[in-house]
Amino acid sequence: MATPYPLFDAGYTLWKGDVDTQLRQLLGVSLRELGVAERELLHRYHHGVSAFRVVEDMTMPVAAD
Known part of the structure; x- marks a missing residue:
């Protein structure tokens, strides 16, 4: 399978x-x-997600619904 990146x-x-x-x-x-x-990191990088946003997503607690 070819990689898109x-x-x-x-x-x-x-x-x-x-x-x-x-x-x-x-x-x-x-x-x-x-x-x-x-693959998740590559996807985020190639879609323009900043490094700071990735870190924020990994360190911030998820809000309960």
């Missing part, structure tokens, strides 16, 4: 590093330790 993207590497660094500073864990799927 490039095999290597330096911008993605930097973006992912920003997300990982922020998570380590805020929670003391990495993306790998949290079990975040690479």
